[in-house]
Every structure is written in C-alpha cells, then in structure tokens.
Amino acid sequence: MTNAQQAATQQTEQQAINKQWRLKQRPIGEPNADTWEYTETVVPEIADGQVLIKNEYISIDPAMRGWLNDAKSYIKPVQIGDVMRAGTVGQVIASKLDGFAAGDYVCGNEGVQSYAVSEGQGLYKIDADLAPLPHYLGALGMSGMTGYFGLLNTGMPKAGETVVVSGAAGAVGSLVGQIAKIKGCRVVGIAGGGEKCQFLVDELGFDAAVDYKNGNVKKDLREACPEGVDVFFDNVGGDILDDVLTQINRKARIVICGAISQYNNTTPVKGPANYLSLLVNRARMEGIVVFDNVKEYPIAMQDIAGWIQSGELKVKNHVVTGIETFPETLMMLFNGENFGKLVLKVEA
Numbered sequence: 001m002t003n004a005q006q007a008a009t010q011q012t013e014q015q016a017i018n019k020q021w022r023l024k025q026r027p028i029g030e031p032n033a034d035t036w037e038y039t040e041t042v043v044p045e046i047a048d049g050q051v052l053i054k055n056e057y058i059s060i061d062p063a064m065r066g067w068l069n070d071a072k073s074y075i076k077p078v079q080i081g082d083v084m085r086a087g088t089v090g091q092v093i094a095s096k097l098d099g100f101a102a103g104d105y106v107c108g109n110e111g112v113q114s115y116a117v118s119e120g121q122g123l124y125k126i127d128a129d130l131a132p133l134p135h136y137l138g139a140l141g142m143s144g145m146t147g148y149f150g151l152l153n154t155g156m157p158k159a160g161e162t163v164v165v166s167g168a169a170g171a172v173g174s175l176v177g178q179i180a181k182i183k184g185c186r187v188v189g190i191a192g193g194g195e196k197c198q199f200l201v202d203e204l205g206f207d208a209a210v211d212y213k214n215g216n217v218k219k220d221l222r223e224a225c226p227e228g229v230d231v232f233f234d235n236v237g238g239d240i241l242d243d244v245l246t247q248i249n250r251k252a253r254i255v256i257c258g259a260i261s262q263y264n265n266t267t268p269v270k271g272p273a274n275y276l277s278l279l280v281n282r283a284r285m286e287g288i289v290v291f292d293n294v295k296e297y298p299i300a301m302q303d304i305a306g307w308i309q310s311g312e313l314k315v316k317n318h319v320v321t322g323i324e325t326f327p328e329t330l331m332m333l334f335n336g337e338n339f340g341k342l343v344l345k346v347e348a
C-alpha cells in the first residue's frame with residue numbers, strides 16, 4: 001500500500017465506529033447484563049510508534065472470568081471502565097511503527113473491540129495464507145500452547161501410559177487428547193453429553209470417553225481406564241478432579257490447567273477431598289501457566305502446524321458472529337455450549 005492509499009484507508013476507518021465492550025461492574029457469580037457496558041467511540045488517529053488494527057476474531061476464554069475478579073493472580077485484573085482484555089487476530093490498517101505495515105495480519109491482546117491502537121506490545125505478525133485466522137487463537141494460539149506445554153512438560157506422558165483429560169471436547173482438551181495419542185498413549189476424555197463424547201472417539205481418535213453429565217464418572221472411568229490413570233490433565237476441577245484422584249497410579253502426574261467448574265462460585269472453591277491419594281501413590285499435582293513458555297512457542301507452533309498438515313491433529317473452531325453478542329457468547333463456555341475453540345468473529 002502506498003502512503004497515500006494508507007492515509008485514505010485510515011481516514012475511512014477513522015470515520016468508522018469502534019464497538020467496544022467494557023467492564024462496568026465486577027460480577028459476583030456468573031457475569032450478567034450488569035457486568036458489561038457497550039460503547040461506541042470514533043476510531044482514533046495513530047501517532048508515531050503506533051499501529052491501527054481492525055480486529056477480525058476475538059478469543060473467548062474461561063480465563064476472562066478470572067480477570068474480572070479484584071484478586072491477586074498471574075495477571076492483573078481488568079479495571080472497571082476498561083475495554084475487556086482478549087486475545088485477537090486482525091489486520092493492520094495503518095502503521096507508524098517499524099516492523100508493521102498496512103495489510104499485515106497480526107495476533108495480539110487487543111481486547112473486545114472492533115479496532116485497536118497498539119504500540120506493538122505482545123503483537124506479532126502471522127501468515128494468513130498458512131492457516132485459517134481462528135487457528136491462531138486456538139490450536140496455533142493460547143489453547144495450543146497451553147495443551148502442548150502443559151501435557152508434554154508437566155504431564156510428561158510416556159508411550160503406553162493412560163492419559164485422562166477433562167473438558168475434553170473444548171479448545172485445550174481436544175488438543176491435549178490428540179497430542180497424547182500422537183505420543184502413543186491410551187487417551188480417555190471426560191466431557192458433557194453424548195454428542196461430544198462420540199466426537200472424541202469417532203472424530204478425534206480417543207480410546208474412550210466418559211459423559212460426566214449422564215453417567216457415574218467414577219464407575220465409567222474405571223471401565224475406561226482398566227490400568228489406572230498415569231496422567232490427568234484437568235481443565236475442570238471440583239468433583240471430577242476428586243473422582244479421578246481415586247484412580248491414579250503410582251507416580252501419576254496431575255496437571256492443573258484450569259477449574260472451570262469453580263470460576264463462578266459464590267462460595268469458596270472446592271478443593272480435592274481425595275488429595276491424600278497423592279501421598280499414597282507418590283504422585284504429583286502441578287499447576288501451569290501458559291505464558292511461562294513464551295520463548296518456546298515457536299517450537300510448539302511448528303510441531304502443531306506439522307501435525308495439522310499431516311492430518312494427525314484435527315482442529316475444531318466454534319465461531320460466533322457479531323461483537324454485539326459478546327456477553328452471551330462468553331457464557332457459552334460455562335454452559336458447555338461450545339464445541340472446540342470458541343471465537344467471536346467481529347463482523348459478518
């Protein structure tokens with residue numbers, strides 16, 4: 001794009017409206033209509049050292065719920081009045097920042113808004129011809145990095161071992177199970193509903209699936225894991241973690257990736273009553289935070305892209321259209337309405 005074209009595009013974009021979702025009030029329990037404020041502002045002009053990005057896809061993550069709490073965590077809470085934090089993929093509309101040019105596709109943390117002005121922090125270019133854009137928020141983004149490093153570095157699965165994953169039909173879980181299969185493990189997924197469980201076995205090649213909504217988790221898990229559980233990758237916490245703890249093997253590794261069953265609690269988080277199983281089995285339970293691996297992301301991206309290309313790893317994205325739907329779309333995660341990686345397409 002020439003400078004004149006870039007200036008003309010930016011002028012048109014500046015007349016455009018930036019649709020934004022801001023935090024209005026910290027929720028107690030589930031976020032609701034009082035949590036959010038929808039604002040429309042004029043797209044600002046960029047200064048030297050800035051880029052203007054038109055967001056195309058917004059990542060919808062369970063972690064968003066935690067970012068609303070005014071509590072110490074691995075990242076600062078979103079402040080009242082701020083645009084809601086979110087991972088994004090978009091296109092650079094205008095740039096006065098070295099290394100970025102109009103037309104580039106970029107990944108970043110540009111929030112729940114249709115346009116963003118960035119000084120480049122956390123922003124990186126992606127190849128839009130290599131993979132569909134939502135992949136860069138899912139399998140080739142935070143979900144993929146979480147599953148890859150959480151399973152391989154912390155779960156340390158060995159061929160022949162049994163790996164169990166909860167939230168198995170979701171963004172992280174569906175990748176964890178498939179990576180464990182690639183590494184030669186027996187893989188059992190725990191998910192809500194027959195359709196998701198069938199998908200895990202029939203489409204993703206899991207060895208078995210346990211439907212926690214329509215069965216007895218302990219009994220069904222025992223049948224699905226006749227030799228016990230060596231690695232448990234937990235996305236859910238609560239009762240499911242407790243049930244799996246009763247079936248772990250000696251030296252088992254339990255990866256605490258998340259506890260979505262507890263995120264909207266209005267009472268204290270329920271810890272595992274069966275934790276002494278760790279003692280009996282000389283087992284280990286360890287939490288992970290994806291950002292700790294940022295320097296190694298390119299290694300994971302290369303492996304995951306290779307597995308996608310070879311057909312060993314299947315990617316399922318769940319795309320909802322319209323930034324206006326953000327509050328309802330976020331709740332899909334907590335209602336189990338998403339199938340695979342949930343992303344919000346900003347415009348139709």
Ligand code: NAP
Nearest residue numbers: 062146170171172191192235258259260261288289290336
């Ligand atoms: P996801 O699995 O795509 O979506 C959430 C899923 O959780 C839902 O589809 C639902 O599936 C399940 N769920 C919701 N409420 C539940 C409940 N009460 N009991 C059992 N299952 C429930 O989300 P994701 O993005 O892949 O994230 C998965 C987990 O990883 C989350 O806990 C998230 O916080 C965590 N995470 C951690 C890191 C890290 O660095 N530690 C990074 C990214 C994500 P069903 O239909 O099967 O119930």
